[in-house]
Amino acid sequence: MHQKLPETIPAPLFAARADAIADAARELALAGWTPATSSNFSMRVDTDHAAITISGRDKGKLGRADIMLVDMQGHAVGTDARPSAETALHTQVYRRWPEAQAVLHTHSRTQSVASRLFAQAGVVRLEGWELQKAIAGHTTHASVLEIPVFPNTQHMPELVERVDAWLDAGKPLAAYLIDGHGIYTWGRDMAEARRHLEALEFLLGCELDLRRLSA
Numbered sequence: 001m002h003q004k005l006p007e008t009i010p011a012p013l014f015a016a017r018a019d020a021i022a023d024a025a026r027e028l029a030l031a032g033w034t035p036a037t038s039s040n041f042s043m044r045v046d047t048d049h050a051a052i053t054i055s056g057r058d059k060g061k062l063g064r065a066d067i068m069l070v071d072m073q074g075h076a077v078g079t080d081a082r083p084s085a086e087t088a089l090h091t092q093v094y095r096r097w098p099e100a101q102a103v104l105h106t107h108s109r110t111q112s113v114a115s116r117l118f119a120q121a122g123v124v125r126l127e128g129w130e131l132q133k134a135i136a137g138h139t140t141h142a143s144v145l146e147i148p149v150f151p152n153t154q155h156m157p158e159l160v161e162r163v164d165a166w167l168d169a170g171k172p173l174a175a176y177l178i179d180g181h182g183i184y185t186w187g188r189d190m191a192e193a194r195r196h197l198e199a200l201e202f203l204l205g206c207e208l209d210l211r212r213l214s215a
């Protein structure tokens with residue numbers, strides 16, 4: 001894959017972002033959260049561009065050449081490669097949160113089962129868990145953390161619209177589930193995005209366990 005960069009983006013900057021994405025993807029794949037080429041990952045490069053995984057690649061085997069540049073409308077920049085089928089969900093995060101630097105989407109078993117279980121309610125309501133404090137802005141287990149569950153669709157504008165509607169209603173959003181699909185979360189750097197993803201995986205697993213034990 002040949003990636004031609006705009007003059008405003010230094011090659012070492014793009015390479016650093018691509019390496020950070022590939023490293024994170026390989027680690028998350030090892031955890032079993034990216035089965036069968038699923039999942040996608042990105043990082044902001046500058047105000048107008050993001051580096052994102054090329055569609056269909058095995059996320060456990062990513063290298064620098066599996067990452068490409070898109071603009072904030074999700075169009076490929078400087079390459080014929082096809083960006084992730086879900087690029088619109090990444091660029092939406094960068095447009096709506098100027099401080100967001102990394103977006104992670106995975107398909108773990110826990111995320112997938114939780115998304116089905118809570119789809120009808122439309123939200124997972126987390127309260128009373130110490131690990132909620134791993135989510136930026138949450139300082140106590142006593143706060144309420146709501147993770148919406150949006151219906152799945154292959155038509156990304158529909159999902160973009162649902163996320164916009166949630167935000168435009170003034171509701172806080174640190175992550176969202178897509179029914180039968182997986183989770184999206186983000187952070188002010190890759191470490192924060194990873195922390196959010198790991199905390200949510202743990203918290204969703206706890207909620208599933210509680211329901212199993214009280215069944």
Ligand SMILES: CSC[C@@H](O)[C@@H](O)C(=O)COP(=O)(O)O
Nearest residue numbers: 037038039040055056057084085
């Ligand atoms: C292989 S099924 C999963 C895909 O449909 C999709 O949800 C996904 O996460 C990966 O798509 P991709 O286009 O590789 O970014």
Ligand SMILES: [Zn+2]
Nearest residue numbers: 038039181182
């Ligand atoms: Zn997906």
